[in-house]
Amino acid sequence: MSTTVRPRLRSQIGPKVSGRTLDEKWRRRLPLLPALLIMIALTQVPFVMSVYYSLTDWHVVPPGPREFVGFDNYQQLVHDHFFGDAIVVSIQLTVFGVLGAIVLGTAFALLLDRKFFGQGVVRTLLITPFLLMPVVVGLIWKNQMFHGLYGVLNWVIEKLGGTPVEFVSSHPTLSLIIVLIWQWTPFMMLIMLAGLQSQPGDVLEAAKVDGATPFSIFRQLTLSHLRPYMELGILLGTIYLIQLYDQIAVMTGGGPGSTNVPYYVFQKSIGGGWEFGQASSYSIVVVLASIVIATIALRVLSGLLKGEEIA
């Protein structure tokens, strides 16, 4: 019976309903479209152009013809040990920078998550490095903290009886990592603080009543509650540090131990190399690597978004 009735019903009501839902669908989508189209134009178009350039041999200065060479650039890339070095630097800066910042940031957040005299002032002092211009951060660390003659760090080292260190020129990677940790710790601290303050108080109270020690409360309740916040901090920190350019440009201007992949791509292209085809192939590799990281990261993130439905 239903099979005979249904088609008739659909033919009577269907078009009107689906017409309305289609209209409704577009009415809902419309506010999103301008932003969506602009982001596609600003990010996807250049990306597709990059993919095309990476398959060509294109030397801009002195001007040469653009020739399609297929995967030649990618084959050369395997033999370019400078590129390999740049990958190692990128990984070191990102991994140590993010880990250092998340560990210190969590420690600072735990210190701040209690009432004490001048709590607001302490938090304000601690977040300041994150608000400074990255260029300024690089320059003041290089010229006033790391400086071989007048640097504050060397002054302290000498007072303690050590020998002065040429931080930036002898230990470029370490110097950059110190600067990155300093700038990103406040950001991690604020995220962890948001996490600590959203901890349900009644659960902690119940655990205390049950006689749990502060340490076991921290390990079993606080840490698991903080996990998504930690993941968010690591995710956002990684996105930014993998693209690091500013501090390298003003502190070392590249060189062994400080040229990361973005800086190398820059040097190969508009930074003086003018090998647009070759440089594009490097940047495509960066994108592929980022996609791998992003897939992992987005999975984490989607876990976070799903959690929202349960909560």
Next chain:
Amino acid sequence: MSQADAAVAVGERRWVNQVLGLLAWVTALLFFFPVFWMVLNSFKTEQDANASPKFFFTPTLDEYREVTKSTSGVLSFSEAYTNSIVIVLVSTLIVLLLAIPAAYALAIRPIHKWRDALFFFISTKFLPVVASILPVWILARNFDLLNTRMVLIILYLGVNLPLAIWMLRSFFQEVPHELIEAAEIDGASLWGQLRSIVLPLAAPGIAATALLCVIFAWNEFFYAVQLNPVDGSTVPIWVTTNISTRGDFLAKLSAASVLACIPVVLAGWIAQKRMIRGLAMGAIK
């Protein structure tokens, strides 16, 4: 637990609390030291700045005068500041105009696949800037946009739009649904709903979002130095012009750095709590 035990426990806790508070203060002062030192150096003469660390000296405003005076042919302080202010304000305004309706479509009247759309916006932040700088540079050159304010206004849209949508979505979610439904029954249009309900209720969140956009755009260096090295240069580029290869420059650089950072540091201090709430809740709530 006897009363004496309890008193001991409370006393012990207070003692621990005081030690931890002290530790927090010491940590904060040490951590803040490079900023403090930069400010101190900016009031020194070059002679005092380029010496073994000095805490006591005769303060002077000479270096501030030095960095703000304009010499023809050199990027001046007022020029860089004007460029930065125009670029940052215009791009942030456009970001909000685009992000508010988009966040509405993701949070309040969600489209069918809102999660995919949100992921697309976030995923654009994973594309390294270097991967796009060549085509962007070529396009900008072909459209005669190199060394113009316009090119940075457009690019900072791309930098901040995903972040703004992400944050605004989380703030919009807190707007009670009943209010929106009531307005809809009253026949309010999208603009009507935004103006009468969403915008007033989410105003603090929108302000925090705008501030974050301002901070990122103000501090941006890579696009600025690649595309606008000659004209339309912004404050970060001006800061780097205060390094000289000959002679001492630490006091001068410090004064320039203080001037470059002040607007954003003040804004960040004011908005610190709300900014991070928006960022953290965008993902977690």
